[in-house]
Structures are given as C-alpha cells and as structure tokens.
Amino acid sequence: MTGFAPEWLALREDADAEARSGELADRARDLLAVNREPLVIRDLGCGTGSMGRWLSARLGGPQHWVLHDRDPRLLELAGASLSGVTVGTSGVTVETRLGDLTALGAADLAGASLVTASALLDLLTRDQVNSLAAACVEAGVPALFTLSVAGRVELDPADPLDARLQDAFNAHQRRDGLLGPDAPAVAVEAFEGLGARVETRPSPWRLRPGALVREWMRGWVEAACEQEPGLAGEADGYLRRRESARAVVHHVDLLAVP
Template sequence: MTFAPEWLTLRENADAEARSGELVEVVRATLVNRNPLTIRDLGCGTGSMGRWLAGRLGGVQHWVLHDRDPRLLGLAEASMSELKDVTVETREGDLTSLKAADLAGADLVTCSALLDLLTTDEMNALAVACVEAHVPALFTLSVAGRIELEPAEPLDAVFQDAFNAHQRRVVDGRRLLGPDAPAAAEKAFVAAGASVRTESSPWRLDAGALTREWLKGWVGAAVEQEPALAGEASEYLRRRSEASAVVHHVDLLAIPRAV
C-alpha cells in the first residue's frame, strides 16, 4: 500500500502535534552516550518522522529511510538532507521481513502510522528483530480504532465499526492488524524481551481541509467494507464536514532489556 504525498503533507502538522514528547525524552536519556546516532525509519513516507524527531534528538545523525515507494523515498531524502548534522541513505523494498541482521548498527528504529498495515506474525517478527539487534523502537501514531466527532450523532459509531472492520481486512492473504496494532505491538515486544511504555497521541482536529479529507477517506473505507452504508454516506459527510474530531492513536517505545 502506498500513500499520496499530498495526503502525507496535509497531515504532517497534526502528526507533529500529536506525537508524544515524553517518549522522546526517554529516548534521549537512553541514547545519551551515543554520538553519532544511526536511525532506521520504517515506512518513511516523505520523511515527516525524521523532520519531527531529528531536532528533538540533537547531535550528529545518520538516517536510513525505508519505504517501498521510490517517489516517497526521493522526497524524504531531499528534505531530510537539508537538516543540520543529518546524513541520509534510502532503502527501497518490503518492510515485512526485516531480521535482526538488517538492523545491525542502528541506535533507534522508528516508524509512524505503519503498524496497522502489518499482520500479527509480521509484528511479532519485527519486535524480535529489534530486540535481537538490541535496538530501541519508537513507533508512533498507531490507530486505536476510536474517534470522537463533535457534535456526536448515532451514525458515528456505525461508520467507526465499519471502518475498523475494513482496517482488519485480508489483503493478498494477509489479515491486517488495523486498530489491534497497539495492543499487538506491546504484546510482541514484551514477549520478545523489551520494556514497553505507551502514550496516547490523538489528533485533535478543528473543521478544515485535513478534517474533511480524513473524514472522506474514513467514510469511504467504511462504505467499502459495508456497502449498505452507501445510502447514508453523502448526507452524513455533508453533516459532518464542519465537525471537530479527535482521532485516537497510540505511541509506543520499546527498549530491549539488554540495552
């Protein structure tokens, strides 16, 4: 699955405001004696995670950007190469089969809004790879399956349930975690031998372009999952187009106990 750079750009400020600064402080303390830092960003998109995190970590950094979309990799490399004290390289390809050896030499593994696209087995394998490589993982903005629209109405829950079912759909024989990702990630890292801390990281959206675009995609996925909702969708979108929204996510920091 790939994402349009326009959508990634539209959501970048909301992502930045939502991510947990508290977990970054724990990362800084964990990596305090490591300089330069090597950071592997999985599913990097246009590089928004790097642009958000690099300045917060400070010091000299080398980012290895992973994505399956060469266009996004090019955009991420160009923007991140402009950051002070940051060097960049890119890796194109599938992220679902990474092993500990692939993460060798990394001081931190990151991702943003990625875990819902993995399966349970892939999540377990990623946790094992991070722990066996003795590298902390900061995984942000995993969808939690809960939204709050203001003012609320009964159809909100109907569309939410259909959307969540869509996120758990089977794609090419793979059942995606969707909103089960935060719990699955915590379970996987604990089982692999890491200490885990989570923080909520909700989008808090006023009426505007991002809210409308998110709502259109949210309703569209719900209708794809439950075609019977199609008759309600247009009028529902019209009514909700000026609503404010809280879209719940979870950030997770996993630190192998040997680190």
C-alpha cells in the first residue's frame, strides 16, 4: 500500500465529505444504536483522520476510535485531530495503532462496534479483501467502506484523449495484483459469500475548476503515463487544455452487515 502526503489528504477532505453516502452512514448509525456505549470504531488506513471527523458526528453519542495506519506521521496527525472532537456532550477518545492493517484478523477486531475505512479497498489485493471480509464477519462486526474508485471519470468539456488516459490509469491501479476499480465488486462478492448483507451506493467526487481538480488530474495523468509511456508526449498539452475542466470521479460506498 502506498502512503499519501498530508497536504493531498487535506486538499481532498471536503470533496470526500460531500461525496460519501450519508444514507449508508445513517444506516450504520441506526444499526449501532442498539449496541452498548461507547461505540468502538476501528478506522483502517485512517490517514489524517478525515473519516473520523466526518463519521463521528453522524454516529452520535460516546465513541472510542482505534486508528490504524502504517505511516506514523499520518497517525500522529489523526490522533491529535480526533482527540479534540466532541459529539454532543460526549468527547471522542482515541488510540492509535501503527502497523500493517492487512494482517488484522477476527481476534484483532473483537469488541469493535464498526470497522470503517475511506479510499482503501482499491489499494488492496483480492486475497487481502477476502481476508478483511472474513475477519469482519467472523468477529460479527459491520463494515462501512467509502470512496472505492469505480474506474469511471467524466470530464467537461470532453477531450479525445480522455478515454485512453482513463484506460491507462485503470490499468495502473491494477498493477501488482491490486484491485483498483475492481475493488467494490470483489468486496461485495467476499462479504456476500460469507453470508453478510451488503448495500452499495455511488459516492462521486464532483470537482469544479480549482486546486483539487488540477492536483487530481496531474496525478491521474502521471499514473496513466507511467502505465503507458506513449502518452507522455501529449501529457503537457492535455493538462493545459484541461485547466478549466470539471470532473466527476466515480466511487462506491459499501456497508456490510454480518
């Protein structure tokens, strides 16, 4: 799994919050309302804690967040930011766990009320998603995974190079056995195969011209060119043409209930 710069995570946080499915988050809240308090939430690949900042207010009540990440710098930022969060009259308590979250098993998730992650599943392999699903189901813990890439981008205005770049980017996402845009379907298959009830909802980024769409597009084009070097000669011209483009970047949110 690849690390991410805090600056990029901060730039995308508002777009992430707008895109995530409030409907699935509310379903998770209603499901957890029967659990004992405080809720124990395990956030896998927490980054700077944006999922916690978004979801904690929606869940309500006393909460204890266990933050997992392999990047100590991000983990420190996430722990500090969530430690100051208040939900109603209750404070959110936090602990951090540094390490490889793909090694977590059912025993590690025991006692959790909910497992959650944002923009994670597409960075995993099929075996890792299968293992994560098995851990959640065996532990009897619902899972809410948001913002898995769907492999589809809509750009306005359109450009003749769009489709070729999208295909190359999707191939780059699947390198070394990673799931990339196949992740939502694989996760649904994994959870349903273990008897869990699964719901999915679209969660598209809707990006207007500005810093985020420029930074996203630069990374999108760079990855496509890395996958298909023949595109490199057209990259600079393409980016100049797209400076005022709007983008819809499709994602999928998933709620699995054992």
